[in-house]
């Protein structure tokens with residue numbers, strides 16, 4: 001693991017750096033927001049609950065202040081030029097809401113330095129959104145696809161970065177499944193993970209396609225590592241009776257393979273801030289915990305499959321009145 005202090009700091013009075021993150025009010029996203037704020041970024045946190053996001057904003061500001069006060073003074077220590085934090089309402093299970101958020105941002109900002117597609121829904125029972133997509137597919141992939149396309153002109157203007165958070169679970173998609181494959185079968189305990197795998201594979205494919213289609217934007221996928229204490233698994237730990245067994249199982253997995261929230265955010269932070277990553281040599285790459293370069297599954301890496309996913313998504317969005 002590396003020290004986030006080794007990444008560049010910006011003074012917002014001299015250079016305005018703008019980031020948008022989905023799901024920045026908790027878990028890995030929260031720490032990503034903390035460090036971006038401390039590095040001088042103007043951060044828009046997309047969320048569906050204003051109370052949760054505004055609470056998170058206050059907590060991040062408090063934590064940043066504490067950390068700066070605890071820093072030992074000395075040469076090479078970064079100055080405390082905090083950025084600013086803003087709530088941007090965006091419920092990813094409602095595509096109209098996603099469009100409104102993007103339109104609002106386009107009115108407020110001239111350029112966007114980084115978009116972090118971080119929010120996720122994991123392990124939920126089969127459910128369709130009001131846009132008629134399966135809930136995990138829409139939250140993790142389709143809504144981020146639409147948000148990214150709507151913010152693309154701002155990203156292009158900044159020659160910015162697009163970061164997609166994915167998961168090791170994408171490996172469960174052992175051969176290409178067309179996205180029309182709903183996996184609406186029982187038991188949920190099995191098929192929900194196939195639906196999740198499909199959504200994260202699609203996210204990696206999307207990021208690769210973006211890198212090819214828009215090479216001026218640095219597009220990277222991340223696998224942050226296992227952080228078992230996040231809200232991601234609360235559906236399972238809150239189940240009556242068996243919830244306690246899932247909780248214990250997740251604690252054991254965390255003990256054996258887990259990383260902390262903050263360690264989970266480091267791969268994302270390095271991909272956002274590292275000056276050593278460039279569009280020429282790194283576009284479309286996949287990084288794992290600690291920002292170590294790696295390879296996703298064969299399916300996620302296959303460009304023909306990625307193109308099929310892209311085409312399916314464009315048509316599915318068009319059928320619902322969203323031109324991309």
Ligand SMILES: NC(=O)c1ccc[n+]([C@@H]2O[C@H](COP(=O)([O-])OP(=O)(O)OC[C@H]3O[C@@H](n4cnc5c(N)ncnc54)[C@H](OP(=O)(O)O)[C@@H]3O)[C@@H](O)[C@H]2O)c1
Nearest residue numbers: 023026027028092093118119120165167226227230231232
């Ligand atoms: N934790 C892990 O072990 C792990 C492993 C591999 C990959 N990841 C990836 O890392 C990323 C962050 O996960 P995390 O562990 O930090 O989870 P987390 O703390 O549960 O964060 C998920 C975020 O997504 C937001 N979200 C969910 N549905 C939404 C919707 N419909 N509209 C808007 N926001 C929504 C949540 O907001 P609310 O507060 O409103 O629910 C929450 O802020 C995810 O992409 C995940 O797939 C995590």
